[in-house]
Amino acid sequence: MSTLTKQTLSHLxxxxxxxxxxxxxxxxxxxxPALLFSGGKDSICxxxxxxxxxxxxxxxxxxxxxxxxxxxxxxxxxxxxRAAELGERLIVRSVEDSMxxxxxxxxxxxxxxxxxxxxxLLEAIEEFGFDAxxxxxxxxxxxxxxxxxxxxxxxxxxxxxxxxxRPELWNLYNARSHKGENIRAFPISxxxxxxxxxxxAREQLExxxxxxxxxxxxxxxxxxxxxxxPITPAQPDDRVEDVQVRFRTVGDITCxxxxxxxxxxxxxxxxxxxxxxxxERGATRMDDQTSEASMEQRKKEGYF
Amino acid sequence: xxxxxxxxxxxxxLLRFLTCGSVDDGKSTLIGRLLFDSKTILADTLxxxxxxxxRRGMSAVDLSLLTDGxxxxxxxxxxxxxxxRYFSTGTRKYIIADAPGHEQYTRNMVTAASTxxxxxxxxxxxxxxxxxxRRHSYLASLVGIPHLLVAVNxxxxxxxxxxxxxxIRADYLAFADKLGIRDVRFIPISALNGDMIVDRGSRLGWYxxxxxxxxxxxxxxxxTERAEDFRFPVQYVCRPQxxxxxxxxxxxxxxxxxxxxxxxxxxAVSVLPSGxxxxxxxxxxxxxxxxxxxxxxxxxLLLEDEIDxxxxxxxxxxxxxxxxxxxIDATLCWLSEAPLSPARTYLVRHTTREVKAKVAQIxxxxxxxxxxxxxxxxxxxxxxxxxxxxxxxxxxxxxYADNRATGAFIVIDESTNNTVGAGMIA
Ligand SMILES: Nc1nc2c(ncn2[C@@H]2O[C@H](COP(=O)(O)OP(=O)(O)O)[C@@H](O)[C@H]2O)c(=O)[nH]1
Numbered sequence: 148m149s150t151l152t153k154q155t156l157s158h159l160x161x162x163x164x165x166x167x168x169x170x171x172x173x174x175x176x177x178x179x180p181a182l183l184f185s186g187g188k189d190s191i192c193x194x195x196x197x198x199x200x201x202x203x204x205x206x207x208x209x210x211x212x213x214x215x216x217x218x219x220x221x222x223x224x225x226x227x228x229r230a231a232e233l234g235e236r237l238i239v240r241s242v243e244d245s246m247x248x249x250x251x252x253x254x255x256x257x258x259x260x261x262x263x264x265x266x267x268l269l270e271a272i273e274e275f276g277f278d279a280x281x282x283x284x285x286x287x288x289x290x291x292x293x294x295x296x297x298x299x300x301x302x303x304x305x306x307x308x309x310x311x312x313r314p315e316l317w318n319l320y321n322a323r324s325h326k327g328e329n330i331r332a333f334p335i336s337x338x339x340x341x342x343x344x345x346x347x348a349r350e351q352l353e354x355x356x357x358x359x360x361x362x363x364x365x366x367x368x369x370x371x372x373x374x375x376x377p378i379t380p381a382q383p384d385d386r387v388e389d390v391q392v393r394f395r396t397v398g399d400i401t402c403x404x405x406x407x408x409x410x411x412x413x414x415x416x417x418x419x420x421x422x423x424x425x426x427e428r429g430a431t432r433m434d435d436q437t438s439e440a441s442m443e444q445r446k447k448e449g450y451f
Numbered sequence: 452x453x454x455x456x457x458x459x460x461x462x463x464x465l466l467r468f469l470t471c472g473s474v475d476d477g478k479s480t481l482i483g484r485l486l487f488d489s490k491t492i493l494a495d496t497l498x499x500x501x502x503x504x505x506r507r508g509m510s511a512v513d514l515s516l517l518t519d520g521x522x523x524x525x526x527x528x529x530x531x532x533x534x535x536r537y538f539s540t541g542t543r544k545y546i547i548a549d550a551p552g553h554e555q556y557t558r559n560m561v562t563a564a565s566t567x568x569x570x571x572x573x574x575x576x577x578x579x580x581x582x583x584x585r586r587h588s589y590l591a592s593l594v595g596i597p598h599l600l601v602a603v604n605x606x607x608x609x610x611x612x613x614x615x616x617x618x619i620r621a622d623y624l625a626f627a628d629k630l631g632i633r634d635v636r637f638i639p640i641s642a643l644n645g646d647m648i649v650d651r652g653s654r655l656g657w658y659x660x661x662x663x664x665x666x667x668x669x670x671x672x673x674x675t676e677r678a679e680d681f682r683f684p685v686q687y688v689c690r691p692q693x694x695x696x697x698x699x700x701x702x703x704x705x706x707x708x709x710x711x712x713x714x715x716x717x718x719a720v721s722v723l724p725s726g727x728x729x730x731x732x733x734x735x736x737x738x739x740x741x742x743x744x745x746x747x748x749x750x751x752l753l754l755e756d757e758i759d760x761x762x763x764x765x766x767x768x769x770x771x772x773x774x775x776x777x778x779i780d781a782t783l784c785w786l787s788e789a790p791l792s793p794a795r796t797y798l799v800r801h802t803t804r805e806v807k808a809k810v811a812q813i814x815x816x817x818x819x820x821x822x823x824x825x826x827x828x829x830x831x832x833x834x835x836x837x838x839x840x841x842x843x844x845x846x847x848x849x850x851y852a853d854n855r856a857t858g859a860f861i862v863i864d865e866s867t868n869n870t871v872g873a874g875m876i877a
Contacts, residue, residue: 154745155672158465158544167749168708171686175762175803199737200706200749203699204689286535293534300868312532313870314558314786316565318708319800319861323868337546339537 159345163196166334168318169297170200173279173332174207176322180279180332181271184210184237186218186226186355187397189283189335192343194233195350196334208281209236213267215260216243217378217400225355240271261399269305272329279322279330287339298322299331307331340395344420348413360393360411371404463543464672469563469596471550472573473583477604481573481642482536482547485664488649489538533563543668557819557833558786560587561873564594565859568673571600571663576609576639580622586819588623592630593782593835593875595855598670599627599635602663607641611654629822638663674711674746681712682849682857683766684802689751704735704751705760707803710856712768714752715743719769722760723847728769729756763804765847765857773857775845778811780877782851783830783838787864787871791830797871799842801860807843808862814838837877851875 156164173180182197184190197206210230214223230237242260245251250270251263272280286292296312298320313321322330335343347354364375366385372392373379378400381387392405393416410416472478536547548563550556564570570591574584591599601623609615616639627635638647639658646652649664661669689704714720718731733753734741744750752766760766767773785791791810799808814837816827830836851858862872 155464155675156745156747158539161465161747164708164747164749168686171706171749172803175687201687201689202737203693203696203702204691204704207687287537293536294532309532314562314861314873315870316562316861316873317855317859318566319802319859321800321861321863321868321870323863325868328868337535337537339539341539342544 159342159349162335162338162342163199163346165318165337166193166196167200169320169332169334170197170281172298172320173281173322173330173334174201176320177279177330179275179277180208180281181211181238181275181277182206182208182281183283184212184226184230185283185397186212186222186229187283188343188347188354188358189285191229191352191354192335192338192346192350193281193283194229195346195352198233206233206235209238211238211240211271211277211280213264213271214239214241214243215264215399216241217260219355219357219394219397219400221357222355222397225353229353238271238275240267240274242267245270257401259399259401261402265305272305277329278324279332281332281334283335284333285338285340285343286336295333295336297333297336299333300324301329301331303327305329341417341420344413344417348417354413355397357394357397357405358416360391360409360415362389362391363405364388365390365392365405372407373404374400376400463668465544465546466569466667466670466672467546467548467567468569468571468667468670469548469550469560469567469591470571470573471560471563471587471591472604473575473581474551476573476575477642478549478573481571481602481604481640481648482549484642484645484648485545485547486536486538488645489540489664533559540664540668545667557586557590557835558784558873560590561594561784561786564591564596565873567594567596569598569600569667569670570596571602574601574603574619574623576603576605576615576619579619580626582820584623585626585822588627588632589630589819589822592632595851595875597634597676599632600663600666601635601637603637603639604642606639606646606655607644611639611641611646613639613657616658636660636666638666679711679746679854680771680849681714681718681766681768682710682802682854683707683714683752684710684804684857685760685762685764685766686803688761702753703757703760704753705766706749706751707766708749709744709746710802711746711854712771713743713745714768716741720754720766721769721772722758723765723767723772724775724845725759725764726772727756727758727760729754729758731755763802765802765804767847773847773849775847777842777845779840779842779846779848779874780814781838781840781860781874782877783836783862783875784873785830785832785834785836785871786873787869788832789864789871790832791834791872793829796865798863798865799840799846799860799874800863801846801848802857804846805863806846808840810838811841812839838874840874848876850877 242251242263245267251266296315300313301307324330364387365372366381366387375381375387390407391409393408394405410419470478534549538545548567550560550563572587603616603619620637639655640647647655647662685705685707687706689706691699691702693699716731721728732755734744735751793810796807796809799806813827815824816834816836849857858876860874861870864871
């Protein structure tokens with residue numbers, strides 16, 4: 148028998164070890180996975196975890212980004228730079244191409260393209276024959292996600308059936324799928340927003356600049372700050388203000404709102420996050436406010 | 452970069468626990484209370500709950516609404532699947548597995564219990580120990596949860612009467628003994644009023660023990676309570692063969708997670724099932740070299756000798772090697788709507804290894820309410836049975852009671868790829 152050890156991992160080391168284990172299970176069980184990398188903070192953590200899981204080898208998967216064409220330029224630049232630094236292959240597929248093909252049809256020109264990413268993602272999955280997509284979703288983000296599996300099965304139409312999920316026991320993950328079906332793997336399921344920031348601080352991870360406080364023109368709508376950009380111009384009777392803001396999530400411009408903040412370092416963001424009173428999606432995602440169940444709806448349709 | 456001074460410094464690791472109880476025992480309210488009192492119920496979530504509470508004609512905020520996840524559940528007003536919740540106290544991070552307590556959901560409870568180190572079993576003070584209480588306790592002990600906490604809830608509805616609490620404790624202990632439950636504690640609470648959850652409240656002065664949160668804060672983390680053998684299932688083999696870097700030419704890293712025990716550079720190891728032996732040359736995590744690795748750590752092992760190792764192999768310390776077996780006796784919980792058929796071949800996933808398997812014998816089925824053994828020709832969803840499985844290739848296993856990681860397996864139906872069973876090796 149080995150000697151009794153009382154030593155345990157810190158919570159961050161534990162979360163890291165779990166995520167590495169999940170990444171390696173995907174690599175061990177799936178023939179052709181991809182890692183969804185948007186340039187956002189959660190997927191930036193995923194890349195560090197993938198380095199810890201697979202270096203000195205190459206990642207056993209390419210990086211994949213579904214670009215709505217409405218991303219902040221700071222984020223897409225960061226995305227390209229990070230992929231190049233890692234020397235890993237980055238595949239970008241764009242919603243605009245799906246629109247050109249006629250597979251995405253907007254209800255009106257101004258409609259958010261966010262939910263249409265599902266279509267482009269499914270097209271990319273089919274094009275490359277991916278059998279698994281690794282994503283940075285967390286269970287604490289939203290109620291429907293609280294019941295999401297770590298290895299989540301999607302049928303041929305990319306659909307999630309919340310009432311018919313595979314039981315997931317111990318750390319014996321079942322990532323098997325038949326041709327055409329797909330697994331979504333979420334290595335940081337058990338992380339909270341605070342864990343993510345603590346990890347970014349500890350690992351000294353670089354982030355796109357818009358995560359840090361900066362002054363930008365915004366209008367106030369329904370209690371949210373809406374950035375004024377070429378894609379989201381001010382309306383005639385809007386009052387445009389210059390406000391010091393930072394982004395807590397960096398998705399599509401049309402549906403990602405910044406919060407007022409003067410936190411311009413990771414340490415300050417950490418403190419703000421620890422004491423914050425508003426959940427991440429509520430503060431920053433206009434599309435999730437429409438209905439309490441909207442995330443669940445989008446996930447059923449094949450969203451990440 | 453270090454965290455600023457006044458940021459809570461979490462250093463007591465992570466505790467995974469499970470809550471179980473019958474419908475309306477107050478499970479959702481308790482979880483809501485824990486999240487609320489630990490100040491992690493965030494403002495906008497609260498607003499949404501206040502709106503919904505008002506719509507349903509309730510005056511006080513209904514904390515249980517915090518945990519109703521899916522649309523289908525909201526429509527039916529019940530919880531149907533395991534949900535995971537998170538909170539942190541500043542010293543410890545918690546993952547709660549919230550398992551619904553209905554008759555038909557043994558499978559949910561087993562799922563939630565499989566990763567938990569402690570279970571809170573809720574009892575309604577007015578109803579006392581019920582059939583469900585026994586079933587939940589049996590399942591918790593079956594899945595090997597080392598610590599049980601019986602929370603007698605709704606004490607406010609029995610006027611905070613100590614006699615009620617003592618009677619329930621005595622009833623519970625009478626059957627817990629038969630189950631061989633080692634560590635069980637009792638606490639009186641009112642989830643609704645928040646008595647004895649985080650704050651002590653004013654009406655339970657006769658109870659001198661710790662609050663529920665204090666018990667959670669002090670509960671031992673997994674793997675710390677007894678010595679365990681080193682078990683390292685190989686998940687992935689790293690062979691970079693990078694032409695640009697000749698140093699890596701002979702690099703062979705065996706990647707996996709230390710499921711139990713610990714390993715240090717220089718330790719003698721065996722690789723199973725082949726039985727080949729070597730010594731640990733290096734332990735790596737990311738770019739860093741470690742002197743040793745402990746349970747639950749994901750690392751890469753490099754060995755001194757070149758031996759053929761692939762995914763599915765198990766690295767152990769040379770002196771602690773279990774025997775490969777081609778037949779196992781196990782307790783099997785059936786999770787699928789399609790019944791287990793002894794005529795069919797299934798796939799068993801044990802650690803990182805998959806083998807084909809057939810049921811050689813169903814010794815008996817357990818009635819989870821009475822614990823009586825009964826004969827069975829097949830197994831339906833939620834059935835628990837003692838079975839014998841024949842395997843196409845050997846696996847290297849421990850008894851589940853000795854090691855949860857190497858004693859557990861899942862059963863997969865290859866036609867659907869569904870996970871249809873969960874097994875614990877006897
Ligand atoms: N009086 C009283 N009512 C409670 C207490 N805990 C829960 N309840 C109520 O019991 C009902 C069921 O609680 P809920 O948390 O939904 O139970 P669950 O089905 O176990 O999740 C709700 O109306 C709660 O408000 C308690 O400690 N005292």
